[in-house]
Amino acid sequence: xxxxxxxxxxxxxxxxxxxxxxxxxxxxxxxxxxxxxxxxxxxxxxxxxxxxxxxxxxxxxxxxxxxxxxxxxxxxxxxxxxxxxxxxxxxxxxxxxxxxxxxxxxxxxxxxxxxxxxxxxxxxxxxxxxxxxxxxxxxxxxxxxxxxxxxxxxxxxxxxxxxxxxxxxxxxxxxxxxxxxxxxxxxxxxxxxxxxxxxxxxxxxxxxxxxxxxxxxxxxxxxxxxxxxxxxxxxxxxxxxxxxxxxxxxxxxxxxxxxxxxxxxxxxxxxxxxxxxxxxxxxxxxxxxxxxxxxxxxxxxxxxxxxxxxxxxxxxxxxxxxxxxxxxxxxxxxxxxxxxxxxxxxxxxxxxxxxxxxxxxxxxxxxxxxxxxxxxxxxxxxxxxxxxxxxxxxxxxxxxxxxxxxxxxxxxxxxxxxxxxxxxxxxxxxxxxxxxxxxxxxxxxxxxxxxxxxxx
Amino acid sequence: xxxxxxxxxxxxxxxxxxxxxxxxxxxxxxxxxxxxxxxxxxxxxxxxxxxxxxxxxxxxxxxxxxxxxxxxxxxxxxxxxxxxxxxxxxxxxxxxxxxxxxxxxxxxxxxxxxxxxxxxxxxxxxxxxxxxxxxxxxxxxxxxxxxxxxxxxxxxxxxxxxxxxxxxxxxxxxxxxxxxxxxxxxxxxxxxxxxxxxxxxxxxxxxxxxxxxxxxxxxxxxxxxxxxxxxxxxxxxxxxxxxxxxxxxxxxxxxxxxxxxxxxxxxxxxxxxxxxxxxxxxxxxxxxxxxxxxxxxxxxxxxxxxxxxxxxxxxxxxxxxxxxxxxxxxxxxxxxxxxxxxxxxxxxxxxxxxxxxxxxxxxxxxxxxxxxxxxxxxxxxxxxxxxxxxxxxxxxxxxxxxxxxxxxxxxxxxxxxxxxxxxxxxxxxxxxxxxxxxxxxxxxxxxxxxxxxxxxxxxxxxxxxxxxxxxxxxxxxxxxxxxxxxxxxxxxxxxxxxxxxxxxxxxxxxxxxxxxxxxxxxxxxxxx
Numbered sequence: 001x002x003x004x005x006x007x008x009x010x011x012x013x014x015x016x017x018x019x020x021x022x023x024x025x026x027x028x029x030x031x032x033x034x035x036x037x038x039x040x041x042x043x044x045x046x047x048x049x050x051x052x053x054x055x056x057x058x059x060x061x062x063x064x065x066x067x068x069x070x071x072x073x074x075x076x077x078x079x080x081x082x083x084x085x086x087x088x089x090x091x092x093x094x095x096x097x098x099x100x101x102x103x104x105x106x107x108x109x110x111x112x113x114x115x116x117x118x119x120x121x122x123x124x125x126x127x128x129x130x131x132x133x134x135x136x137x138x139x140x141x142x143x144x145x146x147x148x149x150x151x152x153x154x155x156x157x158x159x160x161x162x163x164x165x166x167x168x169x170x171x172x173x174x175x176x177x178x179x180x181x182x183x184x185x186x187x188x189x190x191x192x193x194x195x196x197x198x199x200x201x202x203x204x205x206x207x208x209x210x211x212x213x214x215x216x217x218x219x220x221x222x223x224x225x226x227x228x229x230x231x232x233x234x235x236x237x238x239x240x241x242x243x244x245x246x247x248x249x250x251x252x253x254x255x256x257x258x259x260x261x262x263x264x265x266x267x268x269x270x271x272x273x274x275x276x277x278x279x280x281x282x283x284x285x286x287x288x289x290x291x292x293x294x295x296x297x298x299x300x301x302x303x304x305x306x307x308x309x310x311x312x313x314x315x316x317x318x319x320x321x322x323x324x325x326x327x328x329x330x331x332x333x334x335x336x337x338x339x340x341x342x343x344x345x346x347x348x349x350x351x352x353x354x355x356x357x358x359x360x361x362x363x364x365x366x367x368x369x370x371x372x373x374x375x376x377x378x379x380x381x382x383x384x385x386x387x388x389x390x391x392x393x394x395x396x397x398x399x400x401x402x403x404x405x406x407x408x409x410x411x412x413x414x415x416x417x418x419x420x421x422x423x424x425x426x427x428x429x430x431x432x433x434x435x436x437x438x439x440x441x442x443x444x445x446x447x448x449x450x451x452x453x454x455x456x
Numbered sequence: 457x458x459x460x461x462x463x464x465x466x467x468x469x470x471x472x473x474x475x476x477x478x479x480x481x482x483x484x485x486x487x488x489x490x491x492x493x494x495x496x497x498x499x500x501x502x503x504x505x506x507x508x509x510x511x512x513x514x515x516x517x518x519x520x521x522x523x524x525x526x527x528x529x530x531x532x533x534x535x536x537x538x539x540x541x542x543x544x545x546x547x548x549x550x551x552x553x554x555x556x557x558x559x560x561x562x563x564x565x566x567x568x569x570x571x572x573x574x575x576x577x578x579x580x581x582x583x584x585x586x587x588x589x590x591x592x593x594x595x596x597x598x599x600x601x602x603x604x605x606x607x608x609x610x611x612x613x614x615x616x617x618x619x620x621x622x623x624x625x626x627x628x629x630x631x632x633x634x635x636x637x638x639x640x641x642x643x644x645x646x647x648x649x650x651x652x653x654x655x656x657x658x659x660x661x662x663x664x665x666x667x668x669x670x671x672x673x674x675x676x677x678x679x680x681x682x683x684x685x686x687x688x689x690x691x692x693x694x695x696x697x698x699x700x701x702x703x704x705x706x707x708x709x710x711x712x713x714x715x716x717x718x719x720x721x722x723x724x725x726x727x728x729x730x731x732x733x734x735x736x737x738x739x740x741x742x743x744x745x746x747x748x749x750x751x752x753x754x755x756x757x758x759x760x761x762x763x764x765x766x767x768x769x770x771x772x773x774x775x776x777x778x779x780x781x782x783x784x785x786x787x788x789x790x791x792x793x794x795x796x797x798x799x800x801x802x803x804x805x806x807x808x809x810x811x812x813x814x815x816x817x818x819x820x821x822x823x824x825x826x827x828x829x830x831x832x833x834x835x836x837x838x839x840x841x842x843x844x845x846x847x848x849x850x851x852x853x854x855x856x857x858x859x860x861x862x863x864x865x866x867x868x869x870x871x872x873x874x875x876x877x878x879x880x881x882x883x884x885x886x887x888x889x890x891x892x893x894x895x896x897x898x899x900x901x902x903x904x905x906x907x908x909x910x911x912x913x914x915x916x917x918x919x920x921x922x923x924x925x926x927x928x929x930x931x932x933x934x935x936x937x938x939x940x941x942x943x944x945x946x947x948x949x950x951x952x953x954x955x956x957x958x959x960x961x962x963x964x965x966x967x968x969x970x971x972x973x974x975x976x977x978x979x980x981x982x983x984x
Contacts, residue, residue, distance in 0.1 A: 042953050047879065047910050049842045052938030053758070055701055056750045056798070059790050064694045065747055067661035068701055070668070073936055089793050089823055091831045094816075095801040096838055098872060098903040099942045100879065100910045102949045120918060122955050163954065165916045235807055237844035273810040275843065313844030317880030 035196050036125035037132065037158070037184055044116045044167065045107055046316040047100040054092050100316075108233050109172060110207035112310075112322040116169035119148070121184060122162075129158045130187040138170055139179045145170060147180075158186070171321075175204050207232035207320065210308065214329040219340055220300050222249070222288040224327065226308055230276040236320075238274045240311035241284060246326070248299040249288040249306065276312075284308075297374070297409075303331045336375035336440060337433055341448040342413075343368040359420060361455040364396050366417040369447070371433065373406040380405055380436040383414070389430030389445060392421040393452075420452040609726050610686025613696065618718045619678050620711050622671060622703070627979040632970060635963045635984065653679075661698060668937075668974020673702040687735055689743060697748040704751065705976045709759045716752055746791060754798060762802045769799045793823045809843055830856055830866045834873055841880050850877060868894055868901070875907060884914045902932055906943050913950070922950050929969065937977055944969070945981040952983070959984070 055068060109115055121134055132155040136148040147168040155164055172178070178201070185195035209231050215223040226243075230236055245251040256267035271282055288306070290299030308324045344367050347358035359365045373379050381403040385395040396419040403412055420426060431444040632641055655663070657680060664673045677699035684692050696719065703712035722744050725731050729739040742749075753772055757765030776792035796815055803812040816836045820829075833856050840849035853873045859866055871890045878887035888911040894904040905928045912921035925947045932940060947965065951958040962982055 038956055040953050040955070042949075044914060046882070049838060049876075050938070050942045051801075052936075054938070055705070056747055056754070056794060058745070058747045058750075059787055061747065062694050062745065063658035064661060064698055065701075065745065067658050067665055068698060070666045070936075071662065072666070089797075089819060089829060089832050090790065091797065091829075091835050093794050093797040093801070094835050095804065096835065096842060097938065097942075098838065098876075099906045099939055100876075101942050102910060102913070102946050104945075104949075118913065118916070118918075118953065120953055124955060124957075163918065165918055167914070167916045235809065235843070239845075239847070273813075274845065275809040277807055277809075313846070315844060316841060317844050317846050317882070319882075 035184075035194065036123060036127060036129050036188060037186055038122045038124045039182055039184055039196075039198055040120040040122065041180070041182065041198070041200055042118045042120075043103070043106050043109075044118050044169075045103045046314075046318040047102050048315045049096050050099050050101040051095040052097050053095065056093060057090065059090075106202065109202060109204055110232050110320060111172055111175055111204055112207065112320040113318065114169050114171050114320075115178075116167060117180065119166045119168065119182060121158075121164045123158045123160050126160045127189050128160065130156065130189075131185075131193075132158050132164065133185040134164070134166070135183045135185075136166070136168055137181045137183075139181055140174045141176050142174070172204050175206060178202055178204055205232070207236070207312075208310065208322065210324050212327050212329075214305070216329070216332040218338065220290045222305065222329070224286045224288060224305055226284045226286070226327070227281060228276075228284065228308075228310075229281045230278055233278060234314040235278060236276045236312040236314060238276055238310070238312050240309065242309045243284075243286045243306055244309055245286075245288055245306035246302065246304045248291055248302055250291050251306065252287040252289070254285040254287055297334075300334055301331055303328045305329055334374050335442065336373070337379070337381070337435070337442045338372040338374055339431070339433060339442065339444050339447065340370045340372075341367050341428070342370055343415075344448055344450060347451050347453060355453050359450055359452045361420055361423040361452050363455070364417050364419045365450075366415050367428070367448070367450075368413055368415050369431075370411055370413045371403065371406070372411040373408055375440075376408050378405060378407050378437060379440075381412075382434045382436060383416075384432050384434070386430045386432055386443075389443075391427050391429065393426045393428050393450065394419050394421065395431075420450070423452045423454045425449060425451050607686050609732070610684075610689050610692055613689070613692045613719070614681050614684055614686055616678075616682050618715065620714055622674055622706070622708065622711065626706070626975065628970070628973060628975075628977055631966065631979055631982070631984060636967055640967065657695070668976070670702040670705045670975040674699050674706070677702065689732065689735065693743060693748065694745055697745050697751065700748065700751055704755070704758065707976055707978075709755065713755055713759070716755065722749055722752060750795070750798070757802045757805070762806050766799060766802050766806075769795050769802070773799070789823070793819060804839075813839065813843075830859065830863075830869050834869050837873055838876060841876055844880070846877060846880050849873075849880070853877065864897065868897065872904065872907075875904075875911075879907070879911070882914075884911050887911050888915065900931070902928060902935060902939055902943075906939070906946065909946060909950075913953075918950065918954060922947070922954065925950060929965070937974075940969075940973075941978045941981040945983065948981070948983045 057069060058065065115138075119134070119136060121132065123129060132150075134148065134150045135146075138145040138147055147170055148166050158164065180200040180202075181197060182200070183195060183197040185193065187193050207230065209229040211227045211229075213225040213227070215225070217223065224243075228241070241255075243251055243253065255270050257270060259268045276282065286306075292299065304326045305328065307326050310322045310324075312320050314320070345357065345359050345365055348356040349358075350356045369383070371381060371383075373381075382400060383403055384400040387394065387399075396417040401414075403414060406412060418428060427446050427449050429444060429446045431447060433442045433444065434440070653660070660676060661673060664670075664676060677695045681692060681695045681699070684695065686692070700712050700716060703709075703715070723742070727743050729736045729741055729743055732743075736743075749772060753768035754765055756762075756768070773792055773795040776788045776795060780788045780792065796819055800812050800815045800819075803815070813836075816839055820832050820836050833852055837849045837852040837856075840846075840852060853870070856866070856873065857870055871894050875887045875890035875894075878884070878890065888908065891904050891908040891911060894901055895908065898904075905924060909921045909925045909928070912918075912924065925943060929940070929943050929947060932943065944965070948958070948962050951961045962984055966982055966984070
């Protein structure tokens with residue numbers, strides 16, 4: 001306990017406010033003192049291969065230009081077989097070397113990536129500290145993740161200059177502001193317990209923007225277009241872009257094709273490469289068919305289609321993984337009567353230009369029409385043609401025909417003959433279906449398209 | 457039915473785009489290379505105005521780049537200008553650069569070539585009008601006086617006014633001054649030019665280069681150029697190349713560009729052997745050393761104008777292709793491949809990955825001997841890894857593993873490649889094992905040591921990492937700058953991670969290394 005006279009000259013003791021003499025308190029207040037331990041944090045994104053600029057050495061270099069390579073380098077290169085006289089390629093000129101370089105900045109972090117950091121607790125002072133406890137937490141706007149905690153087994157002693165290191169990693173699953181809170185608690189030699197906290201804030205953004213467009217076909221098939229745009233700051237290598245359909249659908253990935261010269265029958269991607277540069281956009285196409293062909297009512301009326309599973313990589317394999325939420329569509333309204341064409345003749349031309357099969361102008365042809373009853377009541381259906389609404393393909397035969405009774409969910413098929421008047425791509429339509437029981441009318445303005453060949 | 461084709465119909469431009477299968481689906485947008493970032497880096501080369509005289513002279517850098525581009529246009533023009541100007545009387549040139557250049561001794565040889573000389577002169581005048589405005593660039597060399605031939609060219613190339621002064625202090629010395637007190641400052645080992653003056657040029661240069669004193673190299677070449685006999689054109693040009701390369705190594709790109717500009721259009725008539733038949737009887741081709749042309753092609757890219765370099769490198773590569781079939785096939789093919797590799801460098805910078813990969817793959821497949829070249833294959837694999845494509849990298853590396861396991865160089869490559877694959881997959885322990893295996897064979901494999909240090913960090917062994925790295929740096933004084941810069945950068949990052957006293961440690965390191973760094977070191981590696 002210092003006397004008032006000497007206490008005044010003690011720089012560390014904080015004067016107690018309100019008292020004329022700075023009396024030394026039983027426990028000197030040292031919250032202003034620097035901490036004995038220091039905490040350093042570094043984000044461990046992947047290292048990258050460093051680039052170098054090498055001067056070009058000509059095979060016919062004059063002695064002067066050859067002097068531009070130092071003797072040591074020449075020895076080194078000989079050692080590494082790079083001056084192979086038989087080699088036609090001087091690969092030294094390529095900038096990408098073998099040496100790795102640590103990340104220079106925090107960089108950006110995106111949803112789906114793994115956040116890994118390196119924490120280093122260092123004893124900067126000249127005193128020994130005891131019972132060092134470290135705790136690291138990641139706080140988002142809604143949750144709190146405990147990443148590392150040594151409260152149960154604190155470090156008994158930390159010598160001056162000693163350091164203790166942790167590597168922690170966490171997969172980022174939320175957007176927005178994340179705060180890494182690190183708290184260190186230790187006991188000094190005198191027995192005082194001190195602690196401090198550090199906050200590291202970073203933002204997590206969305207790396208991809210996904211938009212969808214749905215095309216519902218009459219027969220229950222769905223063409224799903226997913227437009228994916230890279231809105232991150234890096235180029236992505238798309239390792240995996242898979243569509244997982246909902247349970248009622250089978251899916252076909254339409255983003256591949258068989259190259260003509262490909263002997264192994266391997267599939268080639270339509271996009272040509274897997275690299276998505278910044279701001280690039282791609283549209284992926286998927287075909288969904290109802291699993292249960294007979295009872296596809298659920299498949300037709302469901303609004304969930306499936307989700308996209310995306311895995312990408314950036315520099316030196318830094319990985320990110322995202323799954324979109326269920327992609328939905330507006331439910332197509334199911335008509336009570338569904339009309340569909342089948343057995344539509346397709347055109348086939350032989351090698352010398354002769355028409356093998358197909359539709360010729362002014363020659364009749366027939367197609368099949370399938371009519372389904374999707375309502376809950378019985379129907380009595382009559383098919384008729386409205387000449388004013390038919391294009392150049394006219395109905396050949398009786399303009400009205402009775403199709404009979406249709407119970408709910410029943411389908412009937414009938415053959416109808418048509419007569420094309422002019423060549424070209426023509427539509428078949430202008431049909432009308434009437435239910436005699438309820439009076440429900442369905443007008444089919446466009447049943448299908450056919451190609452009519454010239455009649456030579 | 458109006459079957460007559462109206463005249464209007466022919467003249468109006470097509471209003472309808474031929475259908476690409478338009479239906480209710482939107483046509484997909486173009487996939488790649490719509491990168492607006494790369495377009496924003498597009499330089500202003502494409503917008504050369506037709507009459508620059510009407511403009512205000514722009515600030516120096518732009519103007520120099522402007523004139524360099526006009527030389528590319530000039531290349532095509534000179535071919536076409538010649539036949540046209542056969543009979544044209546030369547317009548009186550604005551002040552001839554060498555009013556008293558000797559016309560006598562070369563007149564015989566240039567008699568036949570009088571027309572060509574005239575054409576070159578006219579072309580030179582045109583060239584002048586086209587791109588040069590502003591002070592210094594006016595004194596270009598493309599205006600050779602008629603009939604003076606090689607000597608005048610030699611004179612023009614050795615004129616001491618062509619050189620710019622190199623700044624005496626650089627980033628490294630600034631840093632030293634700022635952070636280290638005068639008494640502790642280390643002296644940079646410098647070579648007195650007088651020591652090497654007596655030696656033959658090539659030997660002297662080798663001396664200077666071994667000590668990395670590029671500044672001295674530049675001064676030395678300047679002195680030699682001014683002293684050289686003007687008729688030794690080949691030697692003069694080679695000296696010029698060495699000087700420019702030294703400037704590039706010092707990272708004084710603007711300076712190099714300005715001096716290169718003084719040489720004028722490297723593709724013009726005067727620089728061919730045919731033009732100076734008196735001095736080089738029977739020879740044909742371009743006098744300019746190929747390395748100098750490569751340097752001039754790469755220089756815009758080093759200043760971040762990547763598109764310009766890509767354009768020039770492609771033109772050079774096409775020329776190599778053309779000359780491939782005539783003679784010296786091996787040589788031109790080797791040069792062509794090197795040009796492709798340099799092209800790939802710049803394409804990587806502008807992030808055109810598919811094209812980079814296709815070039816490198818083509819090099820691996822078509823240009824190699826038939827036997828797979830391990831270094832080249834490893835480079836392709838590393839490229840894939842840098843882009844994140846681990847699967848393709850592994851495929852490429854597999855081709856190497858089946859090769860001769862007896863060659864230690866190949867074994868080391870295979871291990872390094874495998875280590876890098878593990879790094880990409882974040883398997884740090886297996887990576888460390890592979891690197892340990894390499895170091896067991898050769899403890900002085902600097903890249904392996906550097907990568908080992910990186911692995912140690914990710915495994916959480918900071919102290920060991922620092923120790924190994926310090927050891928590496930102390931041993932690698934004579935290594936190429938590229939590796940030391942990376943090692944120093946990594947080490948300074950480690951220091952920062954270690955403690956608050958990082959700054960002192962970095963400065964101490966700087967002091968330690970300073971005598972050995974030489975000129976042109978990337979001082980930013982120290983992160984001070």
